[in-house]
Amino acid sequence: MVHGNDARLLSRMFNKISDAMAKEKDYLTELDEAIGDADHGITMSLGFSAVASELSRSDLDSMTAAEVMAAAATTFLDAVGASTGPLYATGFLHASDRMNAHRPLDAAGQVAMLRAITTGIQQRGKGMRGDKTMLDAWMPAADAAEARSGEPGHIWSSACEAGALGAKATQSMIALRGRAARLGERSLGHIDPGAASAVVILKAMRETFDGTASG
Amino acid sequence: MVHGNDARLLSRMFNKISDAMAKEKDYLTELDEAIGDADHGITMSLGFSAVASELSRSDLDSMTAAEVMAAAATTFLDAVGASTGPLYATGFLHASDRMNAHRPLDAAGQVAMLRAITTGIQQRGKGMRGDKTMLDAWMPAADAAEARSGEPGHIWSSACEAGALGAKATQSMIALRGRAARLGERSLGHIDPGAASAVVILKAMRETFDGTASG
Amino acid sequence: VKKFLNDPDHVVEEMLEGVVRAHQKHLMPAGKSNRALIAREGPRPGKVGLVIGGGSGHEPCFLGYVGKGLADAVAVGNVFSSPPPMPILHCARAASGDAGVLFVYGNYAGDVMNFEMAAEMAEAEGIAVRTVLTTDDVASSSMEDRDGRRGVAGNFFTFKIAGAACDRGHSLDACEALTRKANSRTFTLGVALEAGSMPQTRRPSFEIGEDEMEFGIGIHGERGVSREKIENADAIADKIIDRIFHEMGAVAGSRVAVLINSFGATPLMELYILFRRVEQRLKAKGIEIEANWIGHYCTSLDMVGASISILHLDDDLTTLLHHPCDTAALKIG
């Protein structure tokens, strides 16, 4: 694939995320009912549908991948606020910054993007693994992708698998950050909604990038 | 029976009414839920328990039957207000007035009391038979009692029977007075709570007077 | 249905103990009982006294409207029950400044009987009493039977106008006439989505189906005038406004006051959404909103539902509406 199509590729990615989030909205909200304030599915779906519709109105041909990421960051943030707004906005902006100086969105570029998003989220939320947050999906996913970076065909399946395992593992954690942290031990036994929605994003990324990453 | 006991007899009557009303409270409230404001059982039970406890604190030996009736009227009114307060207070006061100039509470006296209560209710509420109110129990009861006044043993069973039939008949009436009148045809099919509680009172009267009326 | 209660039979007494302590700057009991509450800066010689009242369960009605510039006294009944004559009489005595007393209350069989008995007793003591029954509930009977309608949340406006008329020193005749005018120009319609529940029963007083609403509801948990399919907020507001427009003679350039009232459990968020539509409809007709109130002004225990009231103003009523008052539930100026 050629460089000029990266903006379109990312736009396709955000479309897929938006569709997937709309489908998982109820499930995510149910998770947030258990240990949060019952809005996570609503927030994520609203935010990514705003991103998708903003990008659909943009002239992608004249945009770089970095510009698409930056537009997604701002749009997502303005649409949702909440906890996820600053977290993902910072993640996307961080990825955008990395892209500026970077080569096309080939396998290495995709892994770098995944890591950059993760690092951005970490910086904004000052969290770490084991806090029972979205980071418990993003961090193992980025690690797994990096470990597989020599095998372009396996990057996204590994990332998804690791992310899903990480999200699953939040079930046995006590929340240390975000709203659920107020519940203390009552948060045990429930999957973190933010980790679950991270997996939804990762899977949409896999769908987008699988096959493209061979070049 | 002797005259001096009339005050006690009436006090016993109000006790029986109070007990019966406490037992029927839920049923009466359910009736009022259907076509009123769900308080009729509460109001009636509260009102007669106030009367019973007022009389239990009174020196009945120094009171006439008329004074007992008047005390019941005031106590009931002050305790409940509502629609039933003025209606029964006026009924009881009316009966009290009649008693003043009257002979003891023998069969004739009892029939006169029943009629006086009924007339008082009529005067206060400006209602008539067929309005779907408590009068649909009180009026036939008073009529039946008067018709049987020559047969002391049957006065109260006739009154109760006629009252119960009258209350039952409210089921097929459209309410013309009181809160239920707002419902128009929607009041059809439901027994009027005030008519139902009138039957409760009539039955407690029967229990009180049956046997006493032979003299 | 779960509630913050102790003995359900003492709910009114306990509430009133709270009220008397909470609002001691505005009101005080007339005697030993809290069933007759008097405005601290209300009654004064030469002023017509305004007495309001009714059952409990409508808070802040009626006790929240006692204070300077509004009602001089309130008689408080049991839940959904008219107060008996005695507390009303106590109110009349305390409110009397020898210029007569005005009784204003909702048109319900029970209230009429008890207030009339009290009026007779007050008259017998030499206190001149006039009565205005509030009859703002458009749903409760036809336009021809306006006087037969019941009083619901719109009594907020009628009380306000009556209190202002009294406070401005009008005669008993004038106070009565102005209050009657306010009532005749006030129109309310209410919708319930779920019934409330009595403290003693703690079950919904009746069931409203999943996709139903009760249209033309009163404020006592009585059923409404018709059971209808539930609709969205705008459609409900439209239905109400259409009915009110049909009755109210307001034309372009008219001024109105609007009250969007929660029956208890409906939150402010939804009231604002209703108000949005009401404002659009009034604007489209060229009718101006002089003032509006949105919140819990006349409730029916914990009923889920709301009512819309409109007072069609004229110059007199506008002046009286803006007249200052200071009560627990309403402060103006």
Next chain:
Amino acid sequence: VKKFLNDPDHVVEEMLEGVVRAHQKHLMPAGKSNRALIAREGPRPGKVGLVIGGGSGHEPCFLGYVGKGLADAVAVGNVFSSPPPMPILHCARAASGDAGVLFVYGNYAGDVMNFEMAAEMAEAEGIAVRTVLTTDDVASSSMEDRDGRRGVAGNFFTFKIAGAACDRGHSLDACEALTRKANSRTFTLGVALEAGSMPQTRRPSFEIGEDEMEFGIGIHGERGVSREKIENADAIADKIIDRIFHEMGAVAGSRVAVLINSFGATPLMELYILFRRVEQRLKAKGIEIEANWIGHYCTSLDMVGASISILHLDDDLTTLLHHPCDTAALKIG
């Protein structure tokens, strides 16, 4: 769960359209969006600007507290979601009178991130910003971790004090210090009997058993700190007051302000019953109630429940508490 709504995804926009029309005497949008609302008579040169905000679903929080003598601007988020930085920045700009701007909002991860981003942007424009997080919820963490607590209905008091401090012309340092003091002396505990429901789901966000209550509840329909057997009103009030007494250093002769707050569906009648007990307990300790508020001041959609907040006054705070203000939800003086 039935509600007066149109498209559930437009609930906030529609509500704000209603709010902007209803309260046009008090506030107006900062720009084209209604997500940043400015007090009409709020900001002025030389005065510290007070910016508050948070998610929707808490009405009259936060927008009801915008106006002269209280907040200068409010940023409005989606239901139970912090507003994003842009409307907060618009608020900061509009509230700025070149004497600095004070941000006061509840201590939640989302709000902290968004307000901090906005603060950085405002600082970059040369607006000095200070932040006070409200942390009045006694239940949300231990006494030692006071700063980790979340802000709930008691922010009513903290906003009031902050607004008064700003309006009286104090410096940014002084406004911050007084606001911090108010927050550190405010204690709240809440109890939910039934969960609220989101406009989009219209189902209770969680179930509370027939004979259970959720103790130490927040204002976002989050679960509380513990599930307990339901008790009567006095027992619940006692439990709350005992916890608050344990933390608050008030002794005989101290003065406090009391807020009995409905989370949405709990009616005034029950709040008065709770207040009755709170007053008894305070009186027994010789603590005087300087002022009290009872009603819907900080809600959680249509949750059934109530919270009790106590502000332990000192001379400064008493003066500021009584300072006049004029907003949609609170008028003093």
